[in-house]
Amino acid sequence: MADAQSSWADQTLAIMAEGWSAYQDQLITALEPLGEEQLELRVTPGLRSIREIATHVVSVRASWFHTALGVGDEAFGAIRDWQRPGSPPRTAAELVAGLRETWRVMTEAMAGWSGADLAAKVEGVRHGEPFSLVRGWVVWHVIEHDLHHGGEISYALGMYDLPGVDI
């Protein structure tokens, strides 16, 4: 990343993305070995299972970056539908692949955004509602969404004596 970082247009985002990438690696390490029963674990019936949280993380990345920011092709955009009711449950391998693919598409876009790009407003419709947001805030929101729900995954794993994210 150190070499890649120097080629990013916005150095602050490059630093954040480096740490974000390391966090994702830990999340992948925690998710990768999980079997079907382990992915179904949840701390209580009313809260999301580990599989549902991980699916939510992957799906929300595609939703914000594709629908709101116009990043990636239709195949990338379709990942936002992973969390729709009726969508097939994803295996650990699929979830890991989803994290890696969304990360690849997001970083390709992020690397090219300058400070001015990040300060620019983006407008459109998401979930049927019009929005007007600053691009840099959307990036932030996906970071906080990843980390917040990553903490949930880690806590749920810990409850069942499975290794989570160690930070």
Next chain:
Amino acid sequence: MAEDNFTLATFYTSWQAYQEQIKGALAPLTAEQLALRAAPGLRSVGENAIHIIGCRAYWFTEFLGEASGEEMAVYRRWNGAAVSGSPVTLAPTATELAQGLDDTWQFMAGRLARWSPDDMRQTFPDDWDGKPIELSRAWVVWHVLEHDLSHGGEISYALGMHGLAGVDI
């Protein structure tokens, strides 16, 4: 630095907004609710909040060497208690936890506002699994941010598990 760097200013402002949500979730909790946890081996809601506050104090004052008074020393001791592996005997109230979040935020914000890009690149020695490494000030800032958010997620999940309102993002 944050004032003339849009990306940094956005991230810091949004980070503070997340902290305000954590404070909002903690504020109404009683001592019994702060003691709730998902399993005996996991941190309680209150212990996670202590850990967030103590971690901020540790990295900014002890690791980066930022001069601080007794107030931060108290929070540094919270960190020692949170990572010791022994049962945490501290039991700050929800009000004290909110104060701790505010105090450590103010301390961090003062530094973040004055650090230049060169300051952010300055490195500090550490070791990882016995190997010497150099950590930049920028990495420390990222790490404290990720620590806040990841443990914030744990707090939120533990609260949700017990039918209490967490952070809605």
